[in-house]
Each structure stands twice: as C-alpha cells, then as structure tokens.
Amino acid sequence: MEKVFRNYDAADVKAAVREHYRKMRANQTYEYVGRMQRKYLTYDKPLGLWEAMASLDDLIDVSDPDLDLPNVQHLIQSAEAIREDGRPDWMQLVGLIHDLGKVLYLWGSDADGTSQDEQWGMVGDVFAVGCALPDTCVYPEFNRLNPDMENPEYNTETGIYSEECGLDALMLAWGHDEYLFQVLSNHATNRIPEAGMVMIRYHSFYPWHTGGSYSRLLAPRDQQYLEWIRDFNKYDLYTKSTKTYSLEEIREHYEPIAEKYLGSGPIYF
Numbered sequence: 001m002e003k004v005f006r007n008y009d010a011a012d013v014k015a016a017v018r019e020h021y022r023k024m025r026a027n028q029t030y031e032y033v034g035r036m037q038r039k040y041l042t043y044d045k046p047l048g049l050w051e052a053m054a055s056l057d058d059l060i061d062v063s064d065p066d067l068d069l070p071n072v073q074h075l076i077q078s079a080e081a082i083r084e085d086g087r088p089d090w091m092q093l094v095g096l097i098h099d100l101g102k103v104l105y106l107w108g109s110d111a112d113g114t115s116q117d118e119q120w121g122m123v124g125d126v127f128a129v130g131c132a133l134p135d136t137c138v139y140p141e142f143n144r145l146n147p148d149m150e151n152p153e154y155n156t157e158t159g160i161y162s163e164e165c166g167l168d169a170l171m172l173a174w175g176h177d178e179y180l181f182q183v184l185s186n187h188a189t190n191r192i193p194e195a196g197m198v199m200i201r202y203h204s205f206y207p208w209h210t211g212g213s214y215s216r217l218l219a220p221r222d223q224q225y226l227e228w229i230r231d232f233n234k235y236d237l238y239t240k241s242t243k244t245y246s247l248e249e250i251r252e253h254y255e256p257i258a259e260k261y262l263g264s265g266p267i268y269f
C-alpha cells in the first residue's frame with residue numbers, strides 16, 4: 001500500500017501532534033514573534049556545522065506525523081534523495097541543513113516553546129502573524145484560540161500588511177525556518193543561492209505553498225518562490241523512511257559542498 005503523508009486525521013495521528021498545534025495556534029501572536037526575534041537573533045553562539053547536525057540526533061520533531069526518527073536522519077534522507085536525483089550541489093546542501101534551525105532547542109525554553117518538551121515555537125507548519133489565520137491551517141478549529149484574532153488590527157485578511165506586499169514582508173510564526181534563514185543571512189561566508197535561501201525560509205509555510213492562502217498579500221515574484229518551494233518540498237516530504245545513516249558515512253560527500261557555500265568556520269546562531 002502506498003504511504004500517505006501528512007495525514008492529520010484524529011484517529012491516525014498521535015494526540016501529541018494535535019496538542020502541539022493547539023499550543024502553537026494559541027501562543028504564536030504578533031507580539032510573541034517579535035519577542036522571539038529579539039531574543040534569539042543574537043548571532044553570538046558559534047557552532048560548527050557538523051556539531052550542529054549531531055545535536056539533532058537528540059531531537060524528534062513532535063509535529064511530524066510521518067516520522068519518529070531523530071531529526072538528523074530526516075535531514076540526511078532529504079539530502080540523499082536530492083543527490084540521487086542528480087540535483088545541484090547547493091540543493092543537496094539545502095536538503096542537508098534545511099531543518100538545522102531546530103538547534104534552537106539547545107538554548108530554548110519550555111516557556112518559549114523552544115525546548116525538547118515544548119516545540120510549538122520551533123517546529124510545525126507556520127502562518128503569518130498580523131493578519132487573519134486562514135482555514136487552510138492544519139486543525140483550523142484552533143484558529144480562534146489565537147488572541148490576535150480578537151484584535152481588529154490583526155484579524156482581517158490583509159491585517160497590518162498592504163496588498164501585494166510580497167512574502168518577504170510578512171512576519172511568520174516563529175520557528176526553525178526563519179531562525180536558520182536569519183542566521184545564514186548574517187553568516188559572512190554564506191554563498192547559498194537565492195533559491196536555496198527561499199527553500200530554507202518558507203518550507204513550513206503550508207497554508208501558502210500548499211493551501212493557496214494569502215493571495216492578496218503576494219507579489220508577482222512570489223510565483224518564483226512557489227516554484228522553488230514545490231521543487232524542494234517533495235524531498236522534504238516524500239523521502240521519509242526508516243532507513244538510517246551515520247553522519248560519518250555521508251560527511252565525505254557533503255563536507256566539500258558545505259565549505260563551498262558556507263565556508264569552514266563556525267556558524268553564529
């Protein structure tokens with residue numbers, strides 16, 4: 001039987017996934033996201049790439065209904081599938097590191113939802129804050145739990161944004177995508193092409209890239225973003241399997257690529 005991914009039907013999915021999304025929807029407000037950006041975008045914690053990768057051996061993403069393996073295995077599986085398809089070296093690297101922002105749990109807290117136990121400020125599908133939550137979010141019944149939806153400034157389709165402002169002008173729910181994007185944008189020796197940076201930043205924005213919401217806020221160039229994301233997404237989603245790897249066995253292939261696009265020094269998180 002063919003495996004079905006992203007099945008959130010109550011009977012199938014662990015209660016933990018649903019609970020994760022309930023907390024995420026209730027807590028991720030415009031105010032919260034701004035506070036997390038100020039708190040975590042400090043770029044003062046150096047970590048080598050392989051050290052950072054190894055730390056994800058201890059993290060299982062609670063929001064993922066398809067995978068119970070440590071996150072580092074998902075990263076390697078994604079990268080290896082991109083490599084098997086003969087895709088460009090930078091895209092293989094993006095597959096390998098796209099979830100690396102989850103290292104946030106190393107210095108996160110339960111209160112912020114950025115810890116091993118509380119992951120609602122770190123993983124899961126994201127949405128824009130500062131405007132209405134669309135019903136294309138998973139478990140849309142939780143949308144009403146978000147305090148911003150009581151605020152007339154934030155609860156309309158365009159909210160604080162202007163029409164066609166473009167994706168890059170939106171503030172998205174705080175999580176590993178935006179964190180890694182900002183960290184790498186701040187990384188002096190980052191040479192990952194724009195397409196790769198877009199894959200890193202927006203891969204969890206399902207209500208947009210899969211749900212088709214936020215059309216009034218999109219700019220023409222976002223169509224290109226959508227093509228990049230759709231291309232990447234199949235590797236993020238359909239490569240999940242029980243096959244596991246060691247970091248050591250794949251390092252030989254990816255290390256020169258990482259040095260080419262990121263340099264050899266530490267990354268400042």
Ligand SMILES: [Fe+2]
Pocket residue numbers: 098099176203204
């Ligand atoms: Fe991710």
Ligand SMILES: [Fe+2]
Pocket residue numbers: 074098099236
């Ligand atoms: Fe992923």
